[in-house]
Amino acid sequence: MKQVFNFNAGPAALPKEVLQKAQAELLNYQDSGLSVMELSHRSKQYESIQNHATERLRTLMNIPDDYDILYMQGGASLQFSAVPMNFLKEGKTANYCLTGSWSEKALKEAKKVGSTHIASSSKEANYSHIPESLELSDNPAYLHITSNNTIFGTQWRTTPDLPAKVPLIADMSSDILSRSIPVDDYSLIYAGAQKNLGPSGVTVVIVKKELLERCPDNLPTMLNYQTYAKNSSLYNTPPTFSIYMLSLVLDWVADQGGVEQIEAINTEKANLLYHVIDSSDNFYKGPARNDSRSNMNVTFTLPSEMLTKKFLQQASESGFVGLSGHRLIGGCRASIYNAVPLAHCEKLAQFMKDFHTNFM
Ligand SMILES: Cc1ncc(COP(=O)(O)O)c(C=O)c1O
Known part of the structure; x- marks a missing residue:
């Protein structure tokens, strides 16, 4: 499969x-x-x-x-x-x-x-x-x-x-x-x-x-x-x-150990992605203010419409599904609900870093 x-x-x-x-x-x-x-x-x-x-x-x-x-x-x-x-x-x-x-x-x-x-x-x-x-x-x-x-x-x-x-x-x-x-x-x-x-x-x-x-x-x-x-x-x-x-x-x-355990993993998953965004020298930008960021839906933009398209295209070719932002606001969004494994967030974090490096 x-x-x-x-x-x-x-x-x-x-x-x-x-x-x-x-x-x-x-x-x-x-x-x-x-x-x-x-x-x-x-x-x-x-x-x-x-x-x-x-x-x-x-x-x-x-x-x-x-x-x-x-x-x-x-x-x-x-x-x-x-x-x-x-x-x-x-x-x-x-x-x-x-x-x-x-x-x-x-x-x-x-x-x-x-x-x-x-x-x-x-x-x-x-x-x-x-x-x-x-x-x-x-x-x-x-x-x-x-x-x-x-x-x-x-x-x-x-x-x-x-x-x-x-x-x-x-x-x-x-x-x-x-x-x-x-x-x-x-x-x-x-x-x-x-x-x-x-x-x-x-x-x-x-x-x-x-x-x-x-x-x-x-x-x-x-x-x-x-x-x-x-x-x-x-x-x-x-x-x-x-x-x-x-x-x-x-x-x-x-x-999984109940909601507290799930919460700890969710925080780890979100931190992974926000860390990539925050350490990208503004290549990735998170429109949500730091004190209000969601641990469920990580939204981010790239420097241009063209790069966003390229990112989404390459992501899709690498097996990532559902990363387009909502049609109302565009950009990108990773929804990392309870059932999304930490390993998948690690893969996405690596993909984001690699995409950035290849662009430079
Ligand atoms: C926060 C929130 N409220 C309401 C809705 C609408 O839900 P439904 O499609 O079940 O009516 C959504 C759907 O994504 C949502 O995210």
């Missing part, structure tokens, strides 16, 4: 061991004579897969008992609407920190539901950093942040300081499970699975039970978080195969 180094931004690399396990079980799941894809979502076998994923995630992320874990569809993009529909009431204002295109999109959907306020923004600085301070509106319904900005390559280092009663809601699509976080600082966390958790198709929502009391009864059933919480995410047919893959990825994270 062709050896490639996958730096795709999402859907992204999956652990090889997970793909091998899924392959081995594909036709005959635990002697059932059926594929997981063919199991009823009401069967005991499927129920135990989903329960296993939930228990694993709770343990790995230290999720307290007063939080529900929900499995939804529609990606993080549906959450952009679901969050304000459930929690933005008349007389309240939804607060957003603008740190990139995904938070802009989240804000756009909230505006359709009710009153909104930009609590902080780094738009004027081309989203090169996470704003230091924020200003809340009167009567805030919640504060929404995007913990990792996949396109611009920036990441929140700490949780913003908020008055106790203001719920903090985070889109963690591109850094969930990549580092230890204090879950109880958040009222709701959501993440599409296709970067750190598994294949696309399932969106994980971690929500404080207390917040669910605010969901209005008149919402469309499938947009109301209560529907998922009350029915163990089995009101309708869930994305069963994606949840099975999620359970295998979570087992893999546990086998």
